[in-house]
Amino acid sequence: MAMLRVEDLHVYYGVIQALKGISFEVNQGEVVALIGSNGAGKTTTLHALTGLIPKQRGFVEFEGRQITKVPAHKIVEMGIAHVPEGRRVFSELTVYENLILGAYTRNDKSEISETLKKVYHRFPRLEERKNQRAGTLSGGEQQMLAMGRALMSKPKMIVMDEPSMGLSPIFVNEIFEIIEEVSADGTTVLLVEQNANKALSIADRAYVLETGKIVLSGDADKMLEDDSIKKAYLGE
Template sequence: MLKVENLYVSYGAIQALQGISFVVNKGEIVTLIGANGAGKTTTLNALCGIVPAASGSIIFEDKNIGSMEAHDIVSLGITQVPEGRRVFADLTVEDNLNMGAYTRKDVSGIKQDIESVYERFPRLRERRKQPAGTLSGGEQQMLAIGRALMTRPRLMLLDEPSMGLAPLLVMEIFEIIQDLNKEGTTILLVEQNAHMALKIANRAYVLETGRIVLQGTAKELMESEDIQKAYLGG
């Protein structure tokens, strides 16, 4: 579904990504793990067209999307749930969901999908007329995922979905991610909580200072001594 080859991204003189290559197959949950500054968010932003690639290729369903505009990439079926939620704080919950459908013209389909988001997240229905900025952290994360679902994604990029959430909410968010995957959405997950990420992923890649240094099945990485020492507190 997604094939990234020899991808380089620079911020001025700083090389954020140094020739990374990885694949995400249809129906998988693939996770990128690594410390702060490893290049995880930059990778997602490059896939979305938010930051330009210096070189390399990004192929999504046989189409090279490396030089496409972000809104065109969304239309192809890739959507990102950004780090820190980034909900529109002054807009209502429902307006946020409508913003997620900004590339769509099918009014009845949009209404159906909003109803579907409310069925998945009953708390959002209860708060649909509230400004999104008044929601708790967990509710904002649900809204950010709901907003992403409004694009009808085939590939969802999740950036640190557990950040700042209480342990019980983290469990709930990860259950939601698994449910979305079972329903047919392919997931690329960036997450500092390596233990939780590896628990639900099929495969994983480890990023260090812009390079992929390790890859394998989630089970293999979970059992790796190096990974246990560096990321799992082993």
């Protein structure tokens, strides 16, 4: 059974239809990429899954439970964490305070310090800067903070929106290595990424979105070799 199942999902912004009946699945332990051009509906898909915007039709199921109308904070409690586009860190708070906020839905308060140690182990720079205001970090460090904040909720699945946006090539490589490590530790990943080449290189499967519709799906390694995908999304 799929960990996440989306069926016939429709989303509107006023009279404009952003998602036109998309359906897809993410299995436990997978890295699944959503690729497509700007305006295709990728970010809207993640916002709909995590309860940030309403869904007009269709349903979303997580671990066999309907979450179509579940509020965002309850979805976090159920095990889905969202790393948003543009990082969205709390710039006036310290790195430490940002991370602790990531655990606000947890009931196992006594174990939060242990999770924090694991996050610091994965992101040593965050520990070095734990008392620094988040707004003073570099873009790459803020992306690490956004990912660390998501991991503080002990998620079963992380959805990530454009983690490489605005980063230098060195930071991009580092961020994608961390995504692979998170996946290897057993966390399922749904990845939206403009850098389709990079996304497909670490994904198990992928879906291609165009103007609110899924037009192609399959194994990521096969998509990397697909001439039509190369021309449309990989800059070849």
